[in-house]
Amino acid sequence: MIVRILGEGQYDVADSSLDELNRLDAEVEAAVDADDDVAFTPALAALLDGVRAVGTAHDVDSLDSSDLILPPADATIAEVRELLTDEGLIPG
Amino acid sequence: MSIMKRMSLIFRSKANKALDKAEDPRETLDYSYQRQLDLLTKVRRGVADVATSRKRVELQVNQLEQQQAKLQGQAEKALGVGREDLAREALTRKSGLAQQIGDLKTQHAQLQGEEEKLTLAQQRLQAKVESFRTRKETIKATYTAAEAQTKIGEAMSGIGEEMGDVGMAMQRAEDKTAAMQARAGAIDELLASGALDDVSQSGGGDDIARELDALSSTSDVEAELARMKGLSAPEQPAALEGQPASGDILDEQPQTQARPAGEQS
Numbered sequence: 001m002i003v004r005i006l007g008e009g010q011y012d013v014a015d016s017s018l019d020e021l022n023r024l025d026a027e028v029e030a031a032v033d034a035d036d037d038v039a040f041t042p043a044l045a046a047l048l049d050g051v052r053a054v055g056t057a058h059d060v061d062s063l064d065s066s067d068l069i070l071p072p073a074d075a076t077i078a079e080v081r082e083l084l085t086d087e088g089l090i091p092g
Numbered sequence: 093m094s095i096m097k098r099m100s101l102i103f104r105s106k107a108n109k110a111l112d113k114a115e116d117p118r119e120t121l122d123y124s125y126q127r128q129l130d131l132l133t134k135v136r137r138g139v140a141d142v143a144t145s146r147k148r149v150e151l152q153v154n155q156l157e158q159q160q161a162k163l164q165g166q167a168e169k170a171l172g173v174g175r176e177d178l179a180r181e182a183l184t185r186k187s188g189l190a191q192q193i194g195d196l197k198t199q200h201a202q203l204q205g206e207e208e209k210l211t212l213a214q215q216r217l218q219a220k221v222e223s224f225r226t227r228k229e230t231i232k233a234t235y236t237a238a239e240a241q242t243k244i245g246e247a248m249s250g251i252g253e254e255m256g257d258v259g260m261a262m263q264r265a266e267d268k269t270a271a272m273q274a275r276a277g278a279i280d281e282l283l284a285s286g287a288l289d290d291v292s293q294s295g296g297g298d299d300i301a302r303e304l305d306a307l308s309s310t311s312d313v314e315a316e317l318a319r320m321k322g323l324s325a326p327e328q329p330a331a332l333e334g335q336p337a338s339g340d341i342l343d344e345q346p347q348t349q350a351r352p353a354g355e356q357s
Contacts, residue, residue: 003096004253007209007261009216022094029095061219063227063250069100072264083099 002058002065003051006083007072010064011055024050032077040077048073107252116237117244121228124248128221131255135214138262142210145269145276146203152279153196160189166300173307182300192279199272206265213261220254 001018004010013021024047031040048070058064071080163186170178227247231240 004257006257007213007264009212021096025094025096032095060216061223063220063223063247065104065246065249065253066100068096069103069253070096071099072261080095080099084095084102 001067003055003068003070004066005048005051005070005072006075008048009060010058010062010066011051012058013051013055017050017054020054021047021050028080032080035077037077040080044071044075044080045073103256104249104253107249107256117241118232118237120248121231121244124251125221125225125228128217128224128251128255131258132214132217132221135210135217135258135262138265139207139210139214142203142207142265142269145273146200146207148276148280149196149200149203149272152276152283153193153200155283156189156193156196160186160193163189163300166304169304170300170307173304173311175303175307178300178303185300195275196279199275202268203272206268209261210265213258217254217258220251224251 001013001015002010003013003021024043027043028040028047030036031043051070071083075083163182167179167182167186170176170182224247227243231243231247235243
């Protein structure tokens with residue numbers, strides 16, 4: 001499957017890695033739900049590092065859409081919330 | 093639903109909505125391509141803007157570092173002529189500048205990071221726009237409007253996602269740069285006003301420099317006077333000091349006292 005890290009590009013990730021990434025994703029989600037900045041930053045970093053570790057860069061000139069889209073590495077909780085609403089995104 | 097999945101769905105629906113404008117799906121391709129070229133132009137301009145801000149901060153760091161070196165020199169000079177108070181003042185100002193320089197260097201690193209990110213985003217978008225152009229021509233040449241629908245949907249979805257990503261990266265870079273530009277503007281004003289003792293005001297118009305100039309011209313005069321006295325009036329030290337303790341001077345004294353007497357007679 002293809003995972004995009006916003007601001008960074010697309011990665012090919014094997015389906016077998018999904019369980020691990022889901023576990024990391026759950027930690028990010030918990031931090032966002034609890035509005036816990038202290039937990040959020042390392043949780044997001046761990047999730048993105050996980051994607052970078054198991055993934056390989058997807059062809060840069062492909063027009064494939066991603067299966068999963070992740071926030072940029074320096075995102076804040078507020079920005080993640082914005083990404084999850086209908087406001088705040090500039091679609092080009 | 094997980095964050096990843098929610099975000100993906102929302103992001104994609106927004107990206108697609110932004111591109112879904114034309115009635116004939118093949119017109120959508122041209123419309124979208126135009127939007128892509130516009131965005132590429134914007135990103136290039138964005139990279140240039142961030143680079144300009146970065147260079148401005150670089151220039152400010154250089155100016156402040158020159159000022160720092162100048163204050164260091166002034167402190168040494170002041171200490172050399174025994175004015176510890178002036179030296180202290182110069183060093184105090186220097187440490188104030190060190191903080192400013194530290195802040196500016198942090199900003200510089202951030203701007204450099206944004207510039208690199210945007211440059212990479214531009215390259216990714218450029219590669220995809222090029223692919224899209226090729227795909228667009230193929231689709232228009234090969235398929236009827238009805239058949240093209242699916243193919244177009246695929247191409248649009250991929251490029252829409254990239255455009256959404258790049259658009260967001262631009263927005264973030266602009267926000268960060270705007271905040272820093274406000275601070276850079278404030279520092280430029282300070283430098284221009286001379287409050288930071290801008291070295292570009294040549295001649296060293298600040299008060300420490302003035303006092304040191306006054307001091308050094310005084311001490312230059314004294315040194316010159318002493319030199320001239322030493323040459324033309326060798327008897328003067330003896331007359332002033334009365335009974336010097338130094339052996340050298342004692343050795344010379346008999347001669348200096350004897351000679352005037354000899355010359356006068």
